[in-house]
Amino acid sequence: MSIRPCSPFPVPCSRRAQHGFSLLEVLGAxxxxxLLxxxxxxxxxxxxxxxRSGSIAVERLDQLRSAQQFMRQELTQIAAVPQGRDQNGDSIYFTGDAQSMRFVAPLPxxxxxxxxxxxxxxxxxxxxGGSRLEVRFALLPPDGSNPKPLGEPEVLMDDVREGHFSYRTPDLPDQPGTWQATWPDPRLLPRVVRVELKLDGLHDWPRLDAPLRIDPTAGQQMDLLRGLRRQPVTR
Structure with missing residues (x-):
C-alpha cells in the first residue's frame, strides 16, 4: 500500500492543516x-x-406607619396622672410647646x-441639617419623688425637614376651642394634640390629630377631690 503525498510542495501536511487567529481577530473578540x-x-x-432603593422606601414607609400608630395610641391614652408640681403646689399634667411635649400615658x-x-x-x-423626633421614658415612683429615666431616647422619626406640635383647647359653651402653639395651662389637658411633620424623601407625613379620651378637666377634678379629703371633718 503506497502513501499518497498530500501536496506536491515540500511542506509537511500537519503544518498545512493548522489554522490560527490573527492579532486583529483576537483583539476584536x-x-x-x-462590551458584553x-x-x-x-x-x-x-x-x-x-x-436597594425599594428596600429603603419600604423601610421608610414602615417607620412612618409605626410612628403614627404608636403616637396616636399614646396620645389618646394620656392619663390624668401628675408628673410633678409647680411652685404653687398645683399638679402638672401636661406641658407642651411647638418642639416638645410631656405627659403621662401607659405603654402598650x-x-x-x-x-x-x-x-x-x-x-x-x-x-x-434636619431633625428627628425622639421619645424619652421615665418611671413615676409611687412616693412622689423625681421620675427615673429609662435608658436612652428612642427615635420615632428621622430625617424630618421641619415640624411642630399644636394643641386645641376645650370647647366653651359660647365658642369652640382654639389651636395653640404652646399649651397655656399645665393643670389641664388639651382636647386634641396635632403633630405636623415634613419629611425628606418621597413619603409625606399625614397630619396626625389625636383626640384625648379623658376629660381635659379631669386633673383639676382629682385635685379638688384630694383637697376635700384633706379637709378635717367638723361637727
Whole structure:
C-alpha cells in the first residue's frame, strides 16, 4: 500500500492543516467580550440599585406607619396622672410647646407592665441639617419623688425637614376651642394634640390629630377631690 503525498510542495501536511487567529481577530473578540461584560455589569448594578432603593422606601414607609400608630395610641391614652408640681403646689399634667411635649400615658403590651410612664417627645437636631423626633421614658415612683429615666431616647422619626406640635383647647359653651402653639395651662389637658411633620424623601407625613379620651378637666377634678379629703371633718 503506497502513501499518497498530500501536496506536491515540500511542506509537511500537519503544518498545512493548522489554522490560527490573527492579532486583529483576537483583539476584536476581546473588545466584543468587554462590551458584553460591561453591559451585564451595568444591568446588575442597575438592578441592585433598584432593589436597594425599594428596600429603603419600604423601610421608610414602615417607620412612618409605626410612628403614627404608636403616637396616636399614646396620645389618646394620656392619663390624668401628675408628673410633678409647680411652685404653687398645683399638679402638672401636661406641658407642651411647638418642639416638645410631656405627659403621662401607659405603654402598650408587655412594656406597660411598669405602669404609666412619663413620656417626653422632642424634635432635636440630627446633625444632618434636619431633625428627628425622639421619645424619652421615665418611671413615676409611687412616693412622689423625681421620675427615673429609662435608658436612652428612642427615635420615632428621622430625617424630618421641619415640624411642630399644636394643641386645641376645650370647647366653651359660647365658642369652640382654639389651636395653640404652646399649651397655656399645665393643670389641664388639651382636647386634641396635632403633630405636623415634613419629611425628606418621597413619603409625606399625614397630619396626625389625636383626640384625648379623658376629660381635659379631669386633673383639676382629682385635685379638688384630694383637697376635700384633706379637709378635717367638723361637727
Amino acid at each position: 476581546l473588545a466584543l467580550m468587554a 461584560l460591561l453591559g451585564v455589569y451595568s444591568g446588575v448594578r442597575t438592578a441592585t440599585r433598584s432593589v 403590651g408587655y412594656l406597660g407592665k411598669l405602669g404609666p410612664q412619663l413620656q417626653e417627645w422632642k424634635l432635636v437636631s440630627n446633625d444632618k
